[in-house]
Amino acid sequence: MNGAGPRILVFAGSIRAGAFSGKTADAAVRELALQGAAVTRISLADYPLPLMNQDLERESGVPEPAVRLAHMIAAHDGLLIATPEYNASVPPLLKNTIDWVSRVNQDRQGQPFRAFKGKVMALCSSSNGNYAGIRAINHLRAILVHCGAEVISPQCSVPRGQDAFDDEGNFRDDALRKSMANVCRALIERAGLTRA
Numbered sequence: 001m002n003g004a005g006p007r008i009l010v011f012a013g014s015i016r017a018g019a020f021s022g023k024t025a026d027a028a029v030r031e032l033a034l035q036g037a038a039v040t041r042i043s044l045a046d047y048p049l050p051l052m053n054q055d056l057e058r059e060s061g062v063p064e065p066a067v068r069l070a071h072m073i074a075a076h077d078g079l080l081i082a083t084p085e086y087n088a089s090v091p092p093l094l095k096n097t098i099d100w101v102s103r104v105n106q107d108r109q110g111q112p113f114r115a116f117k118g119k120v121m122a123l124c125s126s127s128n129g130n131y132a133g134i135r136a137i138n139h140l141r142a143i144l145v146h147c148g149a150e151v152i153s154p155q156c157s158v159p160r161g162q163d164a165f166d167d168e169g170n171f172r173d174d175a176l177r178k179s180m181a182n183v184c185r186a187l188i189e190r191a192g193l194t195r196a
C-alpha cells in the first residue's frame with residue numbers, strides 16, 4: 001500500500017479484537033493510500049511495554065519496544081493515531097506507550113532525539129456512545145502538543161462504533177467519510193511540507 005506521497009504511520013490505541021479504534025485506523029489507512037500517501041499500519045500489540053515505572057527505567061533503560069517505536073515514528077513524515085475513550089480520557093495502553101516513547105532521548109547514532117518533537121500528527125477517536133471519544137481526543141491532543149508534536153486541527157470522531165462500519169469496514173455515514181477524507185488531506189499536505 002505504497003504511494004509516492006509522504007510516509008504516514010498509523011496505529012490505534014486499542015489492541016482489542018474488532019476494536020472500533022482499529023477499524024477507524026484501517027479506514028484512515030485506506031483513505032491515506034487513496035490520496036497517495038505511503039502508509040505503514042502497525043499494532044501496539046507488537047510493542048509490548050511494562051507499566052511506566054522510573055525504577056525500571058533507571059535499572060534497565062527504556063524497553064526495546066519503545067525505542068523501536070520511537071525510531072519507527074522518526075522514520076515517517078507524519079503519524080495518525082485513532083484513540084478509544086476510557087472514562088472520558090486516553091486509555092492506559094496508549095498513554096503508557098506515549099510515556100515510554102517520550103523517554104527515548106537518543107537516536108541510533110547517540111545524538112539527542114525526541115520522537116514526537118515537530119512530528120506532524122492527526123488524531124481520530126471512536127467509542128460505543130454518542131460522544132465519539134471527543135473527550136479522549138482532546139486529552140490526547142494536549143499530551144502530544146506537550147511532547148512537541150504539531151497536531152493538525154482537523155480530526156475525525158466516530159460515534160456508536162458498533163453501527164458505524166459496513167462489512168467491508170467502510171463508514172456507513174457519508175459525513176464520517178468526508179471527515180476522514182478531510183483529516184487525511186490535511187495530514188498529507190502538512191507532512192509533505194515538513195518532509196525531511
Ligand SMILES: Cc1cc2nc3c(=O)[nH]c(=O)nc-3n(C[C@H](O)[C@H](O)[C@H](O)COP(=O)(O)O)c2cc1C
Pocket residue numbers: 013014015016018019020021022083084085086087088089126127128129130131132133161
Ligand atoms: C474502562 C473503560 C472505560 C470506558 N469509558 C468510556 C467513556 O468514558 N466514554 C465512552 O464513550 N466509552 C467508554 N467506554 C466504552 C468504549 O468506548 C468501548 O469499550 C470501545 O469499544 C473501546 O474502544 P475499542 O473498540 O477501540 O477497543 C469505556 C470502556 C472501558 C473498558
